[in-house]
Amino acid sequence: MIKAAFSILLVLVAMSSTSGKYIPKSGKRIPQTLSRGWGDQLFWAQTYEEALYWGRSRNKPLMVIFHLEDCPHSQELKKVFSEDNGIQRMLDEDFVVLNLMYETTDKHLSPDGQYVPRIIFVDPAMTVRADIVGRYSNRMYAYETADIKLLKANMEKAKKLLKSEL
8 A cells, every 4th residue: 555655656746847847849858968957858059060050950040058157147047048938949949059158269159248148149051140139238148037038039030030031
């Protein structure tokens, strides 16, 4: 009797822990360490060069997230970002994603300076989308937790621009 109750309890706990998170169409994926907590169910590129290749070959825009592990603003954004099913679904279906904790040699990825968190979009033709910006004039590519709706709108804009330009 105790074994049966324990088994049922174990199944209930397992089901409740996965019920609220986004699960891709292909099923639950093994978490990758490359996500660094930004979305464990997503396929993350390892390098900027690899991300550019995937974007071009899959004809998808690239989202590059610059962040630091010890930055409180990065941590707050990561929490909201990873828990938003709409963002996770859109990234899984329509984007190539890369998160970096260091700067690249490509100066186009820091058009207004090097700060974190910073999110830049790159189209499949490998053009940095300098026109897709956040709400701050002094940190044009910065997003905070209150900017999630703007980030989603910018993701939609990156998708629409991609389709209308090609």
